[in-house]
Amino acid sequence: MIRTAVLATLLTLALLLAVVAVVLVPIVLVLPDPRGAVGMFLFGPLADLRHLGNIVEAATPLMFTGLAVALMFRVGMFNLGAEGSFFLGGVFATFAILRLHLPDPIMAPVAILLGAAVGSLGCVVPGVLRARFGASELVSSLMLNYAALFAGLYVVNYMLRDPNAGAMLSYRLPAAAKLPRILPGTRVHLGVLVGLAACALGGVYLFATRWGYEARVVGANPGFARHLGLPITAVAATVQALGGFAAAAGGAIEVQGMYLRFSWQALPGAGWNGLVVAILAGLYGGDFAMDRAPLGGLRAVVTLPAADA
Amino acid sequence: MTPPLVAFRDVEKTFPNGVRALRGVTFVVRAGTCHAICGENGAGKSTLMKCLFGLETPDSGSILIDGRAVGPDHSPRAAAAAGIGMVHQHFSLVASLTVAENIVLGREPTHGPLIDRAAARAEVRRTATRFQLAVDPDAQVAGLSVAAQQKVEILKALARDVRLLILDEPTAVLTPQETAELFERLRHLRAEGLTIIFISHKLREVRALAEHVTVLREGRVVGDAPIGAISDDAIARLVMGREVRAARREVRHALGPEVLRVAALSMPAAAAADRLVDVSFVLHAGEILGVAGVEGNGQRGLVSVLSGLTRPASGQASLLGRDVWRMDTAALRRAGMGHLPADRFAQGGARTLSVADNAIGGEHRSPALGRWPLLSRWRVERRAATMVSAYDVRCRGPRALLGSLSGGNAQKLIAAREFAAEPKLLIADEPTRGIDIRAAAFIRTQIIALAERGSAVLLISADLDELLSLADRVLVLFGGRIAARLENGPSLTPEALGPYMLGLRTAA
Incomplete structure (x- = not known):
């Protein structure tokens, strides 16, 4: 058991090194200063606090979407609505901040909750379509992500847009809506702690509660769930709602933690990356919540420098 | 004298986990025989x-084929070259391809860069005719019955010029008629000169087919004799390692209070296995009511209605005096129904969940397993460990996946779970199909114990010996109707049930 686990880890590390090496070869060939570039690529992210902060910032939204995908897949639904939920979460958090005149002390948390509640629709709708009509959640969630995008853009354009901004941007978010920075010298914000807590809660839900047990039974073998008399559609729909809530909360937290204005013009891709994170983190077994943060960070290590360059 | 086709000499095998699977196995398989x-x-x-x-x-140790020891580089490819073919318990067919494509897979006849489909089809027809195994070469495998898929597997082996065909529990997935047909084909193959190694739990089948039997226990050869020189009892003793206590029980005539009453149950359905016509019966506390019948005569429908999986069209049902008509599974379970399903991995449990998770199903809302809404891992695992030891489930522990257990051990765990709830009504659907003799005997003993504690048991079984050794009364289903209601007793034999099962006679 332990030996296979060690082997699997070594294999993963070897694969990672191979991939990094393959990516580096063309970079080295075209750059005038290959040594500096490679050094920056490999060690830049670890060079100083600001760069380390970048990793954590990039990992924060992935904690939420990864959790969402892990939850939804566990009940056997291949629901890809996390992308749309994440986007809607950001839009409706912004809506709550700019249009609802919330009192300052409760503005940030209420905006997150409202964004999460509305945004969860992005995952609930495909789940319900599947449960009620047998429509493939894979197809409907993929298509509904675009419906979520354009519905969200409509809200931004007609209700939140700052006509003086010169692009499709919302009005500035007030200071009371922003999540506090928790690490001086970086943009790491309170959301990372919320994300860690959410992942831990997700693990507790799945592996230590009765509801989580039912969800795992439904996902592992619907025939067994039926034999036990479990309410399969209700269980599956509940988990889709939870997953959507987590993804949309991630969108809201990303906007309130990182942005001055709402500025997404397209699907930001956090849902897709969440899928990758969930699979990398061993969605189909093990204590995924534990692995989530480091692996999210790992992904950020691999992709961020490339984005900077 | 020619050397035997296969000879095993002191074969030893210890797995990395320390299990000694084979300990000095020595015996021979002679060409042209069927060896069980x-x-x-x-x-x-x-x-x-x-x-x-x-x-x-x-x-x-060594394995000799035609008197020559196989080398350390022995592989399935080398075995195939030596003329050995194997039909596994789980088929290795590509469901989306046709029969012909599956049979020629890996050595397709070609016409330039393309597959010569006509040649493939002709080859399959030729082989099928030669061995009298009728198949449609153009049928898609996914649409075939299990028996037909098995035929394709056998043909796949035969098409590669095998001399020795290994069949690993070929009848576990077949109905009685399909088994009879398979045996007919195997006898024909043997007459053609093929050697057959036949792995089976069922003594009746061994006797029907084999000329020679070798018994293994704990990795050792404990018996090796021509079939004529050894009795069924002797084989059973060798397999079990001790005297088999047949789980016969004294038939009860003093009836307890009524538990289940079913009246005029009807379900028109497309599949014959689900169809029910005017089924009525009463089941009492402490009673075991056997349901006999050729498979596909309404047993599946009866089980799915009584366990709440499907809703019947008409009729009445009451459990302990309560109307349970058209109740769903959850409500029926609350009312005292327990169900040991025929398909342990499709319904009985989840392969990818742990033994502990499988053990607490149905009981997972009980306050004994932790403070609401939490499940205490420790309590869950302790609960599972209790079942594992009470039912002698062989597994690495409560965290082992159900899929890592053998069929018999998985079935024992599922039975432990269903019986632990002390159901007032137990539906035992093929409770011992495909599991080893010892596990089967154990489960039968537990069913009897449950009935003696006052449960009413509905036992559906294609194994008539099992049915007659357990049941107080027997219903025979034919075409979805009750063809006979019989009191069990020494005079009721499998042969006596035959005419009712085949629809030749009724006694309802």
Whole structure:
């Protein structure tokens, strides 16, 4: 058991090194200063606090979407609505901040909750379509992500847009809506702690509660769930709602933690990356919540420098 | 004298986890015979066959084919070249391809860069005719019955010019008629000169087919004799390692209070296995009511209605005096129904969940397992460990996945779970199908114990010996109707049930 686990880890590390090496070869060939570039690529992210902060910032939204995908897949639904939920979460958090005149002390948390509640629709709708009509959640969630995008853009354009901004941007978010920075010298914000807590809660839900047990039974073998008399559609729909809530909360937290204005013009891709994170983190077994943060960070290590360059 | 086709000499195999699967196995298989290998699950039968087929390498000892020892580089490819073919319990067919495509897979006749479909089809027809195994070469495998898929597997082996065909529990997935047909074909193959190694739990089948039987127990050969020189009892003793206590019970005539009453139950359905016509019966506390019948005569429909999986069209049902008509599974379970399903991995449990998770199903809302809404891992695992030890489930522990258990052990765990709820009504659907003799005997004993504690048991079984050794009364289903209601007793034999099961007679 332990030996296979060690082997699997070594294999993963070897694969990672191979991939990094393959990516580096063309970079080295075209750059005038290959040594500096490679050094920056490999060690830049670890060079100083600001760069380390970048990793954590990039990992924060992935904690939420990864959790969402892990939850939804566990009940056997291949629901890809996390992308749309994440986007809607950001839009409706912004809506709550700019249009609802919330009192300052409760503005940030209420905006997150409202964004999460509305945004969860992005995952609930495909789940319900599947449960009620047998429509493939894979197809409907993929298509509904675009419906979520354009519905969200409509809200931004007609209700939140700052006509003086010169692009499709919302009005500035007030200071009371922003999540506090928790690490001086970086943009790491309170959301990372919320994300860690959410992942831990997700693990507790799945592996230590009765509801989580039912969800795992439904996902592992619907025939067994039926034999036990479990309410399969209700269980599956509940988990889709939870997953959507987590993804949309991630969108809201990303906007309130990182942005001055709402500025997404397209699907930001956090849902897709969440899928990758969930699979990398061993969605189909093990204590995924534990692995989530480091692996999210790992992904950020691999992709961020490339984005900077 | 020509050397035997296969000879095993002191074959030893110890797995990395320390299990000694084979200990000095020595015996021979003569060409042109049908050779049965018997033994419990885990006795080493499959490991031995894998060694012969090149899927495992023995630690020491040798395997001789035609008198020549196979080398350390023995592989399935080398085995195939030596004329050995194997039909596994789980088929290795590509469901989306046709029969012909599956049979020629890996050595397709070609016409330039393209597959010569006509030649493939012709080859399949030729082989099928030669061995009298009728198949449609153009049928898609996914649409075939299990029996037909098995035929394709056998043809796939035969098309590669095998001399020795290994069949690993070929009848576990077949209905009685399909089994009879398979045996007819195998006898024909043997007459053609083929050697057959036949792995089975069922003594009746061994006797019907084999000329020679080898019994393995705990990796050792404990018996090796021509079939005529050894009795069924002797084989059973060798397999079990001790006297088999047949779970016969005294038939009860004093009836307890009524538990289940079913009246005029009807369900028109497309599949004959689900169809029910005017089924009525009463089941009492402490009673075991056997349901006999050729498979596909309404047993599946009866079980799915009584366990709440499907809703019947008309009729009445009451459980302990309560109307349970058209109740769903959850409500029926609350009312005291327990169900030991026929398909343990499709319904009985989840392969990818742990033994502990499988053990607490149905009981997972009980306050005994932790403070609401939490499930205490410790309590769950302790609960599972209790079942594991009470039912002698062989597994690495409560965290092992159900899929890592042998069929018999998985079935024992599922039975432990269903019986632990002390159901007032137990539906036992093929409770011992495909599991080893010892596990089967244990489950039968537990069913009897449950009835003696006052449960009413509805026992559906295609194994008539099992049915007659357990049931107080027997219903025979034919075409979805009750063809006979019979009191069990020494005069009721499988032969006496035959005419009712085949629809030749009724006694309802």
